[in-house]
Amino acid sequence: MLARIWSAAIVGIDAVKVGVEVDISGGLPGMVVVGLPDTAVQESRERTKAALKNAGFPFPMRKIVVNLTPADLRKEGPSFDLPISMGVLAAAEQVKTDSLEDLLFLGEVSLDGSLRPVAGVLAIAAAAKRLGMRGIVVPANNAREAAVVPGLAVYGFAHLSEVADFLNNPTGYAPIHLDGLAELAKAQPNTLDLRDVKGQAQARRALEIAAAGGHNLVFVGPPGSGKTMLARRLPSILPALSFDEALEVTQIHSVAGLLKDKGSLITHRPFRSPHHSASGPSLVGGGSIPRPGEISLAHRGILFLDELTEFKRDVLEFLRQPLEDGYVTITRTRQSVEFPAQFTLVASTNPCPCGYYGDPVQPCTCSPRGREQYWARLSGPLMDRIDLQVVVGRLKPEEMTRVAEGEPSETVRQRVEMARDRAHHRFAADPTLQCNADMQSRHLRAWCPLDSTTQTLMETAVRKLGLSARATDRILKVARTIADLEGADHLQAQHVAEAIQYRTIDRMQ
Ligand SMILES: Nc1ncnc2c1ncn2[C@@H]1O[C@H](COP(=O)(O)OP(=O)(O)O)[C@@H](O)[C@H]1O
Ligand SMILES: [Mg+2]
Numbered sequence: 354m355l356a357r358i359w360s361a362a363i364v365g366i367d368a369v370k371v372g373v374e375v376d377i378s379g380g381l382p383g384m385v386v387v388g389l390p391d392t393a394v395q396e397s398r399e400r401t402k403a404a405l406k407n408a409g410f411p412f413p414m415r416k417i418v419v420n421l422t423p424a425d426l427r428k429e430g431p432s433f434d435l436p437i438s439m440g441v442l443a444a445a446e447q448v449k450t451d452s453l454e455d456l457l458f459l460g461e462v463s464l465d466g467s468l469r470p471v472a473g474v475l476a477i478a479a480a481a482k483r484l485g486m487r488g489i490v491v492p493a494n495n496a497r498e499a500a501v502v503p504g505l506a507v508y509g510f511a512h513l514s515e516v517a518d519f520l521n522n523p524t525g526y527a528p529i530h531l532d533g534l535a536e537l538a539k540a541q542p543n544t545l546d547l548r549d550v551k552g553q554a555q556a557r558r559a560l561e562i563a564a565a566g567g568h569n570l571v572f573v574g575p576p577g578s579g580k581t582m583l584a585r586r587l588p589s590i591l592p593a594l595s596f597d598e599a600l601e602v603t604q605i606h607s608v609a610g611l612l613k614d615k616g617s618l619i620t621h622r623p624f625r626s627p628h629h630s631a632s633g634p635s636l637v638g639g640g641s642i643p644r645p646g647e648i649s650l651a652h653r654g655i656l657f658l659d660e661l662t663e664f665k666r667d668v669l670e671f672l673r674q675p676l677e678d679g680y681v682t683i684t685r686t687r688q689s690v691e692f693p694a695q696f697t698l699v700a701s702t703n704p705c706p707c708g709y710y711g712d713p714v715q716p717c718t719c720s721p722r723g724r725e726q727y728w729a730r731l732s733g734p735l736m737d738r739i740d741l742q743v744v745v746g747r748l749k750p751e752e753m754t755r756v757a758e759g760e761p762s763e764t765v766r767q768r769v770e771m772a773r774d775r776a777h778h779r780f781a782a783d784p785t786l787q788c789n790a791d792m793q794s795r796h797l798r799a800w801c802p803l804d805s806t807t808q809t810l811m812e813t814a815v816r817k818l819g820l821s822a823r824a825t826d827r828i829l830k831v832a833r834t835i836a837d838l839e840g841a842d843h844l845q846a847q848h849v850a851e852a853i854q855y856r857t858i859d860r861m862q
C-alpha cells in the first residue's frame with residue numbers, strides 16, 4: 354500500500370513542504386530512500402527500522418520505497434525520521450490515515466523509539482500555518498517552540514508509540530497552547546543595568562544616542578576603563594521587542610538550531626559577542642546548506658565586537674555589505690538564500706598597541722609611528738560605518754570610590770522610546786526606515802536642513818577633521834537623534850556640535 358505524510362525542509366530561514374511517500378510492495382525485503390536525501394536522511398532508514406522494532410511494531414519484511422518530494426530539493430538532517438516511521442506504519446496499515454492530510458510531522462527518532470528535538474521547528478510551524486495546515490506533530494521538547502505560532506494545533510510527543518496512538522485516536526489528545534503575547538509581557542528585565550556604571554557621562558550618553566537612533570558605536574579606551582561593561586548594558590535601554598519582531602528573531606535562532614531543547618519565544622533583543630577568532634562563515638553565515646551566522650543571530654539586537662583590532666581584517670570585511678543592506682546573501686551552487694541582519698554594531702578597542710595612549714596615569718610606550726599605523730588600521734571601511742566613536746577614559750579616583758548609583762536603565766529606556774516615537778512619526782511616509790541610522794542622503798536633505806550658523810560650524814569641522822561625505826552624513830544622522838532625544842523639531846547648532854564630538858578616530862588621525 355502507498356501512504357503519504359507531510360513534512361518540511363528549511364530553506365534559508367523559511368520552510369517548504371516536503372511530501373514523504375512510502376510504498377510497501379512484494380519483492381526482496383529492504384528499504385530505499387530516494388529524492389535527494391543527504392547522509393543523515395539515508396541513515397534514517399536504519400534508525401527507523403530499529404526504532405519501530407524496539408517500539409514493538411512488526412517491521413514489514415517486504416520492499417519499502419520512501420520517496421521525498423519535490424525531488425529537486427535537497428533534504429538534510431534527521432528530522433524526517435518521524436514522518437518516515439509514520440509513513441511505514443501507515444503503509445503497513447498499522448495506523449489510521451484519516452488525520453494525515455492536514456498535519457505536518459517532524460522529529461528525530463532514537464533507536465528505542467523516543468523522539469529527539471530538531472532544528473528549525475518554529476520556521477516550519479510558521480510555514481505550516483501559512484500553507485493552511487491544521488497542525489504539526491513534533492518531539493515534546495520542540496513543542497513550546499512550535500506553539501509560539503498563533504492558530505496552529507501543536508502536538509508534542511516523547512515516543513513513536515504515542516504518535517501512533519494519537520493517529521489511531523486523534524480526539525484523545527489536546528494540542529499545546531502558549532500565549533506568545535503573554536510570554537512577551539512576562540519577559541524579565543535585563544539583569545545588567547546602567548545603574549552599576551559609575552561616572553563615564555559621555556559613554557553613557559553615547560549609549561543612549563546609539564539606542565535611540567540605532568547608530569553603530571565604538572568605545573576607545575585603555576584596558577579596564579569599562580568598555581565591555583558599558584557595551585553589555587546597551588540591550589537594557591533598547592525598546593522591548595514587538596511580537597512580530599520576537600517571532601522573527603526566534604525563527605532565525607530556531608533555524609540555527611539554538612532552540613533545540615525546550616526553546617520558546619525569544620523575548621529579549623539579542624546580544625551576540627563572537628570571539629575575535631571567529632571565522633567569516635561563523636560571523637556572516639554559511640555552510641553547504643546555508644545557516645545564519647552571528648550577524649543574523651544579532652538581528653534586531655546588538656553585535657558586539659570586543660577588542661576589534663584582534664579580529665582578522667578579512668573577516669571584518671565581510672561585515673561591510675550587511676551593514677549597508679540589513680541582510681546577507683549566501684550563494685551556493687544549489688541555492689542562494691538571504692538572511693536578515695539588521696543589527697547595531699558595538700565595538701571596543703584600545704587607543705594604541707600598548708593600550709594607554711592618552712591615559713593620565715600610565716604612560717604610553719608606543720612609538721608615534723606604531724600609533725599611526727594602528728589608527729590607520731582602525732580607520733578602515735568598517736570604521737567609516739560607525740556613527741559614534743567615543744573615548745572611554747579611566748575613572749578618576751573620586752568617581753571610583755563614590756557610592757552613589759548611576760541613572761538606572763529603565764529611566765534611560767523611557768527617553769529612548771520617546772525619541773524613537775518621534776522618528777517613527779517622521780518615517781510614516783517611508784516604511785523602509787526603522788531608525789535614524791537608516792536614513793539616506795535624500796532623507797537627510799528633507800529632515801536635517803541646517804541654518805546658517807550650523808552650516809558654518811559643519812564646514813569648519815569638515816575642513817579641520819578632513820571628513821568624508823559619508824562621515825558628514827553620519828554627523829547629521831547623529832545630530833537628528835540628539836534633537837529627537839531633546840524633543841526638538843529642527844536641528845540646531847548644539848545638536849550638530851555634539852555629534853561632531855563623536856568623531857574621535859577622525860580626530861586622532
Ligand atoms: N565606570 C565603572 N563603574 C563601575 N565599575 C567599573 C567601571 N569601569 C570599570 N569598572 C570595573 O572594572 C571592570 C573591568 O571593566 P571592563 O569593562 O572589562 O573594561 P575594558 O573592557 O575597558 O577593559 C568591570 O568589570 C567593573 O567591575
Ligand atoms: Mg573589555
